[in-house]
Amino acid sequence: MSDTPIGSEVLVVANARSGASLGRPDRVPDVQRRMPGATVHRLGEDETLDDVVTAAVADDSPPRVLAILGGDGSVSRAAHLARRHDLTLLVLPNGTFNHFARSAGIDDVDAGLDAYRAGHVRPVAVAEVSVDGGDPITVLNAVSLGAYPEFLAERERRTSLGKWWGGAVAAWREVHGAHPVDVVRGGKRARVWSVFAGVGRNDPDHIATMQRATLHDAVIDVRVHHARGSRLRAIASLAFGRNTVKVLRALRVMPPASDLERILDEDFELEVAAGSAPDIWVHDGELEEVGADGFRMRVRAVADGLRVYLPAADG
Structure with a gap:
């Protein structure tokens, strides 16, 4: 030995x-x-x-x-x-x-x-996100802009309350003050409540794909929530727990399918129009400030991009 x-x-x-x-x-x-x-x-x-x-x-x-x-x-x-x-x-x-x-x-x-x-070491897929051509940042779960970063910013201003109570207060404030974001992709312009770009294909019923569903799928699963409904629906769409989503659907506060768009791509680019919303975004729960009026974001899938120790049952 x-x-x-x-x-x-x-x-x-x-x-x-x-x-x-x-x-x-x-x-x-x-x-x-x-x-x-x-x-x-x-x-x-x-x-x-x-x-x-x-x-x-x-x-x-x-x-x-x-x-x-x-x-x-x-x-x-x-x-x-x-x-x-x-x-x-x-x-x-x-x-x-x-x-x-x-x-x-x-x-x-x-x-x-x-x-x-x-x-037991295995490679897993990751994503890389870059803003305005800057250095790429590794992403394990998801990137988001719009309502979710605004919600996190509100919650962080109330850290003394803890994440749960701070989140409740932030959600209440965002119901009354969330801003739609103007985005451009491929020459097409849209006004949206939020965009989530997750690593790997995820549950089609979820909008806020903050937790990935697979480790090895090298694709970006994008969920776009178009700003056709109320702020209440914009905030309700951020729910990520399966049971919570079921309850909100039963209460009819989740956005209808007609307000949602799903895009699967290995390399996803989007421009946030100047003046449409606070220039913040989030990756894996971490807020980032752009410091500019409008920005361009690129999220790229990387197959086998990281070696990780995993339980043997992963296969």
Whole structure:
């Protein structure tokens, strides 16, 4: 047997700021117990994940695996850095929603550690999004513009309430203040409430495809909600839980099929017209400000773009 401690090739970055639960236990001791050879770094208040990973790969003994203990935003950024530095990603979900982890069958930290111990690495499809020709950003789940980024911006202004109550207040405000967005694609102009561009084909009944349904489908599944109905329907369309969607449909507040458009493409481009809405967008739950009046967005599917430790049942 090898004398090398388990996890000696792994850099674990723990983001204590992920999630909003005050009762969430500290999982770092569990990670250290099961991977005693790993380098574990707790992300400080003034540190970024980029800084920590860049310093680690420049070391004399760089890691070959990047493990991230955090939520959706942290996992998404870690995926971007893993691709940049040719590392394998290990997801240790510790956020509120954990969208990518759930899609990958990694329900909790222990499931992620089990996948590492089993050594089951597989490539998964990702997307790359760029704005106005800038550097591409890795996307694991979805990109969105319109009502959803505005909702997130409202929620973040109420972080003291937590994600759930803050979300409720944000939804109420957006029902009264959501703005339609003017977009142009292929010379055709449309006024929309929202656009979601998700990685891989997803449930056709959902508009807000914030959690991917497949790991290996290298296509962008776009949902366009045309602004023909009320603001209430615009906000109701952001529901992503299966049961929630059923309830909203029963209450007849979800938009009708005639207001929705689905586009499947490997390379999707869209222009947001100047002056039509706040210049913000979101990827994997992370808000981005463009800082310009109007912008052009490109979302491109990348087959086998990221190596990830997955449960053996993934196949």
